[in-house]
Amino acid sequence: MSHFLTVASRNAARGFRVIPLRGKGAFLKGWPGLATADAAQIEAWAAKFPDYNCGVAGGADVTILDSDRVSRLKELCGVRWSDWFHTYSVSSGRPDRAHFYFLTTPEIAEFGNRKHEEPGVKGNVFEIKGKGTQATAEGSIHPDTGGTYHITQDLPLMPFPLELLAVLREMWQKSNPIGKREWTLPVHDGEGRDDFFTSQAGKLRNAGASEAIIRAQLEEWNADPSIMADPKSDADLDRIARSAARYDVAEPEAKVFIGSSKQPKPVTDWRERYHTKDEMENAPPVSFLIDGFLQCEGVTGLAAPVRERKSLIALNVAHAMLTGEKLFDHFAVVKKPSRVLYLCPEVSLGPFTDRLRKIGLMDYVGETLFCRTLSAQGHIELADLKEELPGSVVILDTAIRFIEGDESTSTDIRAFADTNFALLKGGADAVLLLHHSPKRSR
Secondary structure (H helix, E strand, C coil): CCHHHHHHHHHHHCCCCEEEEECCEECCCCHHHHCECCHHHHHHHHHHCCCCEEEEEECCCEEEEEECCHHHHHHHHHHHHHHHCCCCEEECCCCCCEEEEEECCHHHHHHCCCEECCCCCCCCCEEEECECCEEECCCCECCCCCCECEEEECCCCEECCHHHHHHHHHHHHHHCCCCCCCCCCCECCCCCHHHHHHHHHHHHHHCCCCHHHHHHHHHHHHCCCCCECCCCCHHHHHHHHHHHHCCCCCCCCCCCCCCCCCCCCCCCCHHHHCCCHHHHHCCCCCCEEECCCEECCEEEEEEECCCCCHHHHHHHHHHHHHHCCCECCCECECCCCCEEEEEECCCCHHHHHHHHHHHCCHHHECCCEEEEECCCCCCCCHHHCCCCCCCEEEEECCHHHHCCCCCCCHHHHHHHHHHHHHHHHCCCCEEEEEEECCHHHC
């Protein structure tokens, strides 16, 4: 009997809907709707993917609480831990990590797929995996450690405790990137337009943006009817940008860039600093992902003033690479990347998703298209991108949000450039940067 058939059949017998995994990732197109406990379908998958791992889908039947820091979660729950977590659980054997399975309740379904990590500490205290998500099932093999996921508590599933949900909600609100207030977009007059802009301007300033960059971004949001239903005046935007820019930016922490950790060997002859003739004569030819437009192993910049549809162009680039169709019916796709990583911390989830739907990219989300927006929890550094890099194209919309420090300071820009080239060393096929250029550059 194949590995997948053994593991999937055992988990399906518990009532779980299962799906084949490549490592820890679901790969079948539209997999959330395909996950099943049906024996015939499981056997059909086993014939195609005999050695694959198995995932358990979250949803209306089961919700999985995934923790990378079980000891911290236990500390926060205190004496109530044993009552709240007396349920079926699984571990890969890695220290302090576990999956806790619960029966889905209307309250936890409404809370949604949220996660929480504490500032400065790597690893989620919790991640809720409900509809549209999956967790690696017991019996599967961890792709990195080779360890087997095993049952740590062989108990019936209990309904998700309301008291536990209250604790998780409180933790999550502390790290909500737009504060405890959840904005309903578009924002109308009388619904705190100043508060919304002030909050977002502060985040731009914390990312190192200057007054000019903050002002340009506020103008773009103000002109987008999906974000601002009742636009504010230019004078108001000037005031908010000026106020945000008054505050100093915290000194950035030292970052460890992606790439080789090997120490370079000492130079004994100055010629060793340069490529040899043999290296250059045998250099690989220039290659493209999109012929004449997007070069492999390169960082490409797309600059234009605000409201010049840079994001629309970038999404068309993503569409071409994911579908293989010509970009703008002209530029041929030479090589399709393994995935596109679209990082857009300037637009909230609703408007961004609306753009994806209109351009026809929703079918690729979670399979070959992975996105982060202003609504995503926690903070991500470019140096955090590791496992997902090989074969990917990284799109930064816009570049300023990923600069640590001041974009007008050469040392900070050099560090940002080093980080982008480190993405290529880490395995990315290409990086596409979007940049708001000043109006005077038209």
